[in-house]
Amino acid sequence: MPAQRKRNRVPAQEPAAPPPAYPVQHSPGTLLAAHLMDPGRALPVVVISFVAGEPHRLDAHHVAQLLGADAEVFEISNGAETHRLQEGLPEERHIFGNGARVYPAGPGGVRDAPPPHLIKPATNMAQLCSILRGEVAAAAHRAAAGTTGTAKPATGALPLTATAMVKGFPSPDRAMVTLAGHGKPALVRGEDLLPGIPVSWLLRVGQHVAGTLDPGAGILDVRGMLLPQPSPVTVYNDGDVALARVSGVFPGHAKVTLWPGCDFSIGVDRISSNELDSAEDLLTEGEVVRVRVVYENGAVRLSMLDVDDDETSVPAPALLSGGPPWLDDDRPYASIFTSAPPGARNGTATGTEGPPAAVGQAAEEPLLNAVERKTALKTALIQLELARHTIAEMMEARKKQGATDKVAQALQGQLEGERRKGEELARELNRIRHELDAVKTDRATIKASLVALKQQRRSTTSRTEGTPEAMFVDAAEQFDFELRTTWARAVPAVDKAAHPLGPYTVGPRFLASLSAVPAPQRTRTLRAVVDLLADMQGALRNREPHKLRQNEGAHAAPTVRGGDVCWRLYIEQGTAGALRLHYWRLQGGGVELHEVVSHDVVKP
Helix, strand or coil: HHHHHHHCCCCCCCCCCCCCCCCCCCCCCCHHHHHCCCCCCCCCHHHHHCCCCCCCCCHHHHHHHHHHHHEEEEECCCHHHHHHHHHHCCCCCCCCEEEEECCCCCCCCCCHHHHHHHHCCCHHHHHHHHHHHHHHHHHHHHHHHCCCCCCCCCCCCCCEEEEEEEEEECCCCCEEEECCCCCEEEEEEHHCCCCCCCHCCCCCCEEEEEEEEECCCCCCECHHHHHCCCCCCCCCCCCEEEEEEEEEEEEEEEEEECCEEEEEEEHHHHHHCCCCCHHHHCCCCCCEEEEEEEEEEEEEEEHHHHHHCCCCCCCCCEEEECCCCCCCCCCEEECCCCCCCHHHHCCCCCCCCCCCHHHHHHHCCCCHHHHHHHHHHHHHHHHHHHHHHHHHHHHHHHHHHCHHHHHHHHHHHHHHHHHHHHHHHHHHHHHHHHHHHHHHHHHHHHHHHHHHHHHHHHHHHCCCCCCCCCCCCCCHHHHHHHHHHHHHHHHHHHHHHCCCCCCCEEEECCHHHHHHHHHHHHHHHHHHHCCCHHHHHHHHHHHEECCEEEECCCCCCEEEEECCCCCCCEECCCCCEEEEEEEEEECCCCCEEEEEEECCCCCC
C-alpha cells in the first residue's frame, strides 16, 4: 500500500520561468554611430541620452522591457559621448541632453528618424514611453512594407484589389490597416481621400475597407468608398439641429460647412440677438457648432438662435461608406493640419511634454520674435560650420608639419576649446527650439481659451429669452401677448399663413404653473406651445407628443375627460427636472393648456 500511494502522488510543478529580461546596451558614441549607420541593421534602435545628476530622466530599463524584442535600447551620457555620436551621424540626426530618439532600421533609417524627444520637468514619462513604442511600431511597419514583397510590380501592372480592417491612426493623415488573408500591414493616406480632413473623421477602428493595393509601397487606396455628396433635405428635417464646422468668420456673417462642398452663410442676426455683436467675437474658424436647419420657401437657412444645449442633434453624415459621422460633439474644435508640427504630417509625434504652461506664466519670460529666432539659428549654424572647419584645418596641419609636443598641446587645447564652443552653440540651438515649441504651445492654449470664451459669450447672446415686461394686468392677456410675440419671431414670414396659431383655451392650473418657472424655462415653454398650436411638424416631432396613459403599462388606457384626451410633450430634455407640458385635445376641436410639470409628474 505505501508503494501504491507513492505511485499515485502528483509530481510537484516546477516554478514558471521568469519572463526574459531585455538588456540596456552601452557603447561609446563613435561605435554607436557606426552601428546606427549600418545598412544591414535589422531592428530599430532607441537611444536614450541623460545628463549626469538629473533626477527626472527616462528609465532605460523600463523602455527595454516595454519594447522587448522589437527594438534595441542604448543609453549614452550627455557630453563628450553624445558629441562623438553627432560626428558620426548626418546633420540634425543626433540626440543630446536629457532625451530619447528612435532610429528605424534599413539603409535610410537614420535619415528618416523621427525628431528627438527632449525631457523637461513637466514631461509625462508614461506618455513618452507610449510615443516611443508607437514610433518603433511605425518603423517596423515601414520596414515590412519595403521588404515583404519580393519585387515591386512591373511598370504598367494593374494594382491588386484587397480588403482590410482598420487597426489605428499613427498620425492625423494616416490609417494603419491589416490586409485580409495574410495579415500584412498597409497604410491608407488622407491625401488619397479628402485632403485636409483627418483620416480618423472618415474611418473608425475595426471598420472593414476595400480598395486597390500597391504591394510595393504598402498603400491601400479606398477612395472608391467615398460617398456621393448628399442634399440637406435628405439628411435633415425642418427644425432639426445639425453640427457644422466654421470655415470662415467675418464681422457681419460667418461661413459654415455641413459637409465638404456644402457651405452656407449665417448672418450675425441669426447668431446673436444683440445687434451690436460681431460674428468675429462669437465664432472661431475651425470650431464645430450646433445650428438649426430651417426650410424657408424651399431654401435652406441655418440659424444659431435659441439652439438649446440639451437639444438632441442629428448625427453628421459619414463621408466614407461605413465610416463614423465626420463631425462630433466630442471634437468641439479642430484646426485639422494647419497648425500641426511638421513631424505630425509624417506620422511622428514631437510634443511629449505634459500640459502646456499657463498663458500668464509664458508671458513672464520674454521670447524672441520670428526674425530674431531665424537670425539666431542661422548664426548658430554658421558658427558650428566654422568650428568644424577650424578643427579640420588644425588636424591637417598637425599631420603635415609633425608638430612638437608643445605645439601639439596648444593645438589640443584649441581643439577642446572649439569643441566646448560647439557644445555651447548646440545648447543655444536647443534653447531656440524649445522657445519655438513654447510659442506654438502658448498659441494653441490661447486659441483654445479664445474658443471657450467665444462659446460662452455666444451661448449667452444667442438666447432671446429674458424676463418679459408686463404689458397687461390680467395674466391671461399677458400670456396671450407673449405667445403671439413668440409665434411672430419663431415662424418665418413666408410660413405664417401656413402655420397660424390654432384655437386654444387656458385651464385653471396652467397660468399658475407657468408663473412658477424661471424666465429661460418660461421662454422654452412658450416655444413648445407655439410648436403645438402652429402645428410645426419638424420641431413638434422632436418634442415627442403622446397620450398621457392612466399607468405605466404598455396597454394602459389613455387619460380622458368625457370626450377630451390628455396629451403630454417635452419642453426640455436631458436636464434635471426637465419640464413637460400637459394639455387636453378637446372633442370639439382645439387645445386646452392644462399644466407645466416636471418630468416625474405623470398625472393630470
